[in-house]
Amino acid sequence: MNVLSLPPQRKSLIATSLIVAVSLFVVVVNYSEKPSFLFQPVFGETLFSKQPYKPYKPHLGYVSIPKQEPLKLNCELCSIVSSSGQMLGQGAGPQIDRSPCIWRMNNAPTRGFENDVGRRTTLRVVSHTSVPLLLQKPQYFFGQANDTVYVVWGPLRNMRKDGKGIVYNMLRQASENYPHARIYVTTEDRMNHCDMVFKKETGRDRIQSGSYLSTGWFTLILAMDMCKEIHIYGMINDTYCKTEDYKKVPYHYYEAGSRDECAEYLLHESAPYGGHRFITEKSVFAKWAKSHAIKFFNPPWQLS
Numbered sequence: 001m002n003v004l005s006l007p008p009q010r011k012s013l014i015a016t017s018l019i020v021a022v023s024l025f026v027v028v029v030n031y032s033e034k035p036s037f038l039f040q041p042v043f044g045e046t047l048f049s050k051q052p053y054k055p056y057k058p059h060l061g062y063v064s065i066p067k068q069e070p071l072k073l074n075c076e077l078c079s080i081v082s083s084s085g086q087m088l089g090q091g092a093g094p095q096i097d098r099s100p101c102i103w104r105m106n107n108a109p110t111r112g113f114e115n116d117v118g119r120r121t122t123l124r125v126v127s128h129t130s131v132p133l134l135l136q137k138p139q140y141f142f143g144q145a146n147d148t149v150y151v152v153w154g155p156l157r158n159m160r161k162d163g164k165g166i167v168y169n170m171l172r173q174a175s176e177n178y179p180h181a182r183i184y185v186t187t188e189d190r191m192n193h194c195d196m197v198f199k200k201e202t203g204r205d206r207i208q209s210g211s212y213l214s215t216g217w218f219t220l221i222l223a224m225d226m227c228k229e230i231h232i233y234g235m236i237n238d239t240y241c242k243t244e245d246y247k248k249v250p251y252h253y254y255e256a257g258s259r260d261e262c263a264e265y266l267l268h269e270s271a272p273y274g275g276h277r278f279i280t281e282k283s284v285f286a287k288w289a290k291s292h293a294i295k296f297f298n299p300p301w302q303l304s
């Protein structure tokens with residue numbers, strides 16, 4: 001039946017019902033949680049920010065031990081605390097502790113350094129080579145009270161899950177001893193992705209150039225996916241070690257008397273085999289800071 005052929009009263013009745021239906025629909029959409037939950041990330045990504053910030057989206061590049069579930073994480077502001085001796089004497093601890101998410105690397109301690117590095121830890125990115133160091137203090141790192149998320153990166157030979165991956169086996173054992181521990185490992189695909197990013201950014205093949213990526217590299221790649229804003233503490237830039245009378249600090253804040261940071265960096269940068277390209281990585285970080293909300297503190301970076 002055609003609406004136009006209806007008597008006028010019926011027409012206005014239909015028009016009124018239509019208006020009521022549309023208003024109801026608007027009310028339902030406004031008040032239901034789901035649509036706004038779905039819409040926000042879309043607006044966040046395409047309209048208001050340049051960065052690939054995807055709240056609530058499980059990350060398939062990192063899976064839990066032993067359940068193999070993807071990492072679900074997101075944060076408005078992540079403060080990344082470097083392990084550098086630059087952290088010493090800056091008193092940044094209270095400022096760091098005010099950040100909703102605090103990321104550290106490897107086994108860098110907070111105990112005894114609270115005023116400089118803060119007390120809280122929400123996530124640690126850990127190199128496969130540092131796992132034995134964590135396992136020296138398993139209760140401290142994986143005990144019930146610690147809800148820190150651990151993300152362990154490493155090459156397939158150490159991380160394979162078929163019983164032959166020596167580091168994976170250690171983590172599996174730890175997850176049995178500490179069932180509440182939140183331990184994730186980087187998938188093989190994600191490791192390849194991180195290598196691919198290095199090649200894309202530097203034009204050099206990581207394996208052919210005989211180098212290893214640093215824990216800082218994996219940390220920044222993860223943070224750019226998970227954090228809306230990133231504050232990095234204690235990281236030097238790529239020209240720092242060339243500046244006159246730069247500050248000589250220990251390579252790690254918790255290893256007093258160890259080789260000075262710049263000496264360690266230069267050694268690694270020129271090592272024909274087995275080094276980290278720390279300085280090259282820093283120049284890539286400076287580039288990323290132009291398209292992501294990344295800020296550097298103590299020392300600050302002047303990003304053009």
Ligand SMILES: *[C@@H]1O[C@H](CO)[C@@H](O)[C@H](O)[C@H]1NC(C)=O
Nearest residue numbers: 111121140141143145146148
């Ligand atoms: C683990 O929790 C204990 C007790 O809350 C705390 O003293 C310790 O610093 C925590 N360890 C880490 C690595 O955060």
Ligand SMILES: *[C@@H]1O[C@H](CO)[C@@H](O)[C@H](O)[C@H]1NC(C)=O
Nearest residue numbers: 237239240243299301302303
């Ligand atoms: C790098 O660090 C040095 C020493 O802190 C500083 O003088 C220089 O301006 C920095 N360069 C950039 C690009 O931030």
